[in-house]
Amino acid sequence: MSNQTLAGYSAEHKALIEENMIQFIQNLQAPESLKEAMVYSLQAGGKRIRPLFVFAVITAFKKDSKIGIPVSAAIEMIHTYSLIHDDLPSMDDDDLRRGKPTNHKVFGEAHAILAGDGLLTYSFQLVAEMNHPDVTSDMKLKLIRLIAQAAGAEGMVGGQIADMEGEEKQLSLKELEYIHEHKTGKLLSASVLAGAILSEGNSKQLALLELFSYHLGLAFQIRDDILDVEGDESVIGKPVGSDEGNQKSTYPALLTMDGAKEKLAYHIEQAITALDQTGIETELLISLTKMIADRNH
């Protein structure tokens, strides 16, 4: 796929998800100050990687990607709530996120906590309320289970705890992979699988896509660690070397920079190998995957 086609697909679906997320929140019968705090962080930009994978998998199954709007909005809201809570003073204590003041810096800590709680709660309502003739009740329940498991104690929240507890200590590669698989991998994986559930993929396809997304998630994180060392601060939106300053274990620190880059290439290759066996149209997904391996922010 040409870079131009990929950029067009991404831009179109980014706009689609951003508009819809804001609309969903504006429609809530809730205090304006709360909605404002929720919308602020949803509008704070970002790559929208998770929604893009929901849409791209549906497109790869040759279905109408619009069927993925509520689920990709739900997953992006969960991702957004996790950033709001992670940025709090008692967590990572970040003042800036993507170059903008973090939620609690603008609205105060209490509102930030509650805006996060509201986004998380609403994400499940969005999936349960989906209204599309091709989406059955059983599909919705499967999606809710998938997303809750990926986001909760067995997934992202558990990974965040492991990450915090692993700070300031030297982690093994296995411990580092546990953290990434849970903190970021599971929700990315849920995005891929959600697209497949909405497209009525069979169980073999789901298993292969789970494998694909496992490698995709690790590749994403290794690239993040590499960028933290090599990236351009004005492009990545956080101080370069901030992980090093925090004494965080990273792939380059554990494997050397060359080792990390080899590992990145390995996971991308494994991801594509799994994808090739699914029997779906792989071109778009491969392009997105390579974009992750090569991204500079």
Added chain:
Amino acid sequence: MSNQTLAGYSAEHKALIEENMIQFIQNLQAPESLKEAMVYSLQAGGKRIRPLFVFAVITAFKKDSKIGIPVSAAIEMIHTYSLIHDDLPSMDDDDLRRGKPTNHKVFGEAHAILAGDGLLTYSFQLVAEMNHPDVTSDMKLKLIRLIAQAAGAEGMVGGQIADMEGEEKQLSLKELEYIHEHKTGKLLSASVLAGAILSEGNSKQLALLELFSYHLGLAFQIRDDILDVEGDESVIGKPVGSDEGNQKSTYPALLTMDGAKEKLAYHIEQAITALDQTGIETELLISLTKMIADRNH
């Protein structure tokens, strides 16, 4: 219903829900420190009013109350997460809850925030994973929508925001009722309605039970305000008069103590009137409702 029968029913179902909640969390594949923080607050006691109403409504429909275990666990987990987050330094900044140190006092703020996030997320998974021959997929989705709406920006989270923003200012009765209806009323109402959904109540019964639970919720809150003035600190577990010290608007402050007591009696009467028209067995529910009006903690 005799006080003894009511006490027996309550004790039996309290034990049932407490055992099951702990078991659900213990079974999670998650970091032990996270599970410990989640279990700590679930074990911190409390009246378990919400689970009791789920069970009591099912009993009133002459069904097996055990069918309500996952849903009442989910609702109690949401109530518990809300207490953990409310107690945080940036929110109410409470060191004690029911006479025990609050979650963040024991586990630190970051773990408390994440334990709350984990409980909220898991509650939806619990409902989606329910496995009972009488519970259809459509019932589960109805329950998830009900609970998410009651707990989120349009319910409890919105009420918490309104409560915070209403502190230190003189509220009208209407504003006070908005806060209570959302902050505590909606989730209590969801408990009553969840029991009715699980019992396959018809739409007229659901509407009457919604009315019942609206009055029940306000009665519960008025009693709370009265107890704050008249209660015995060692029994209610927080300093008597703490609302007054916080300059919080309360029913006795707005209506005088006699006025508040009249209003309490009015809502209890309205609740029972609605209940009487449902055609279900009302004895247990009336006893529970009166218990709320008369409780001393």
